[in-house]
Amino acid sequence: MTEKQTYDITRRTVLAGLGTVGVAAAGAGLGTTALFNDREGFVGNSLTAGRLDLQLDYKASYYGPSEEWEIIGQAPTEQQLIDQGLIDMAEGPMTWEERADLGFACDTEGFIDGEEIPVFELDDVKPGDCGEVTVSLHICDNPAYLWMRGSVYDDLDNGLTEPEAEVDDTPDVGELAENIDVTLWYDEDCSNTITEGAGTSDILVVQDISGSMEYDQYGGEISDGMGGTTTKLAVAKDAAGDFATIVFDETADTEIGVFTFGNEDYIGDDQAPGVVFGPSGVEADVQNAISSIQAVPEGVTGTALGLAVQEGDSYLSANARSGAQKIMILLTDGEQFESNVDELQAANDAKAGGTRIIVIDINDPGAGEPQLLKDMAGTAVNNPGDGDGTDYYNTSADDLAIVLPNIYQSIIESVVVGEVVFFEGTLAEFNDAASSGFKLEALPLLGQADEDDEYCFLPGTHCVAMKWCVPVEVGNEIQTDSVSFDLDFAAVQCRHNGENANPFDNGSSGSA
Template sequence: MTDKGIGLSRRKMLAGLGAVGVASAGAGLGTTAYFSDDESFEGNTLTAGELDLKMDYRMTYRGGPGRLGELQENYPNATFVDEDMEPTDDDTGVYLLDQVPNRTEYPGAEDWVIGANGVYDPETGEGEGFQRDELIDAGDLEDALIRIGDVKPGDYGEVTFSTHLYDNPGYMWMGGMLTDENQNGYTEPEIEALEEMGDPTDDPDGDGQLADSIRAKIWYDDNCDNVHQGERDEESEGVDVMLSIDNSGSMGGGPGSKMEQAKAAALDFVENLGPNDRVGLVTFESTGQLRQGLTSTHSNVETYLQPEPAGISDAGRTMMDAGVDLAADELNDNGRSGVDEVIILLGDGEPNESDRAGSDHVQNAKDAATDAKNDGITVFTIGLGVSNGSTAQNTLIDMASSSNGTTLYYDSPTGTDLDDIYSQISSVILTGEEVIAEGTLREVMTALEAGIELDANVQSEERICFTNSVTRCFGFEWELPTTVGNEIQTDSVEFAIGFAAEQCRHNDGETNPYAPDDSNGTNDGNVTNGGNATGTA
């Protein structure tokens, strides 16, 4: 695992620190689903629509070896995971504490992301996605989500939340607050450390130093890999990226077709490239075509992505292996040394033609992707309108690369989701995943207390609603740095994190549910609405 985010590799303890008492962190989740006023006519009656915000999550902790038994007192299902987040019997000092849903068929991180990206159809019983009734809101939580005692300098924890909107698109906000913090008296080493820092030692019932010592960060985890992809250096040499777009007959033609939606979303992606980024374009139908090799003149690619009758159009079958091989050949032959090489492949169906030998078109497409990945190329795949659990979807999932144990496959049930999906991929490979709040735990919670607007497409100038068909991930990490000493002994802190949603239709997204109540200057309670749970060890 690379050292990204807040000190992922810093797990050692301070030498000569002495016995550190209980420094515990408690957290809770809150979800608020604002009632929708969407009506539909059914047999001459008016039926109110719904807006339901649910979440799944996966929570890990890096606290050093030998703590499994202790952690299992609070998390009975806690287990070891390796550096790729996969379950292991080895004492790695990295622990998977909890996850929702907790299905036996999703033991590993890769399968977990497939479940989060898929959509389960309750009417047919088909689909790889999580089922609505096994997801959570705050009222489902009987205990605080994070409840770890004996936290020591160097300890690190991370939770990735995936949000699921049902029935209607919605504007979303994130909120939070410190709910309690305690000095819990003083130990002799703590008094000595505080006196050396010039801090008072006469308030054993005070707040303590833990909230100001813990570092925290919240971000759009656009590839759901539990790691923050930081902002790219302005002097970076850029990225070499090949777009590979299905233009088979099933993509259709004319306004509103999958072909036109795919071109429009890819065009927005290209327009967001930086001056040091190079881009090329491959299309595939009954044959594969290299439309444009890698170029810094982005307009050369944009020409092919213009609305009908200009640009590429639909025709023929689906030779997906050529869509990968041509893109990989261009990167291998003309890519720049030391620069990240990426293929973003969009498909809407199962491969039914091959450029490679043999008649197993699906396997040929998978083999082409495997060869590209073996050459050091990162492969993102997008399934446009593919059926859940279908061969087409599973093929694209298998073709995608992995990052920190997660599969870089994005499911787009409709073409209207593509802009948001390309924006997420852009955040991962181009601009870096956007930070929502970071600093000390106190600073992050103070920022959240006022409520922060969330945006489904951070590259758009306008705030975009979150669709009710695409799962989105948000990461929260905390760390007690190794530079912290005995001043935090026995301290504890509790905090709450919440999400709120409001239907997009008939609303403008201007009413912040976490904003202070003008009548009394306090928060209106949405952070704790839905049964926020907090707790200390």
């Protein structure tokens, strides 16, 4: 931002709706039509403002009289998702990870986009009760800084009952806010629970280099997200390189290797241009290995997915450090073709041996073999159809250039460094810390080079979670007390914004 132009942050939405500005360049000529003449020009130029739109969805749960966690609110509702064809008729409630894996578009009906809604409306809270809300923040189209504000108000005593009067002599001051414990964390895998970091980990990127990743006749040519074209393999290499850069810039005890595959003749480095490398903790060597990745020769067909998992896991197990968690990132755009090694059996064998498999599936939602890839992903040995989407990521080829970097960022946060609690204390203390607004960190556990070095949230879905509990040891001092609180979020563009000023300084907000 500059001193000459300011931006007003509306409720959760920063929308540049400037329309189209046309700039026409007219040519000029002299002389008559009998003389040679020529006219050149650049005409029909147009500029269209981009969009930065922050939309929310959420799921709220309550642990109360039933002594079980129960869903008490969510948006969009499952019926709204069914009506829009995003899911089939559900046999039971979806897990939050399954909802996050849907890859909501920014025009999904049911998102919170400007309206203010209550998440919790409870009138009989007792010691031992808890609540949890996971908020999914959907950043549409452009990278953004994210800010959050927490405001506590109407902390009321509502008079004194006889038992309360024996322990409370302040009839005009409520005690509930100071007796509710609150925890907030970056829930990047949207699981409603805090995921610990992997600690020491050795990661093998198992990269599909079959013809459909590169050649136009097989669907390898895609949009680069900026009006041009690129290939799936080029995007995959760039994203893997950026992933390695961030990992090695920080303090995570992680090494990275590369293993490529096409058909059964192009597994690892059996034939050029196959690559087998690492895992290594030397960034330059890892980057060289990634940059050397090439597609199989044009005309070579087949995708040996099962054999790639089998051989990749064998290589990782032989070269991983003692005590390191083995992680395989399997990126593919195709179904198995011209190969006889059973994919699920190969994945189950790897997982039984301690390897965690993260699958990145480049296909339109529902296309290809998504259930098989979900069965292959994760750490659990699965029967066909058992995979619940844990460690499974999906993006269409059209969206790959935008979505794949976001997927790798999620892997960094949830696998390499884990999720981070960014506040623990009472609800009253949360108000003191957050009522003026504070910046959310895109990579919270990775130590930035200095305080001025910031990361943007990429377009896509990011989750923040809040859990509150009334400790069982709290007594009569909270009888009949009540409290209200708001959670507000704001997005501010990253581009040309070195200042990243607090958008809540002027009172603008959007309540969740």
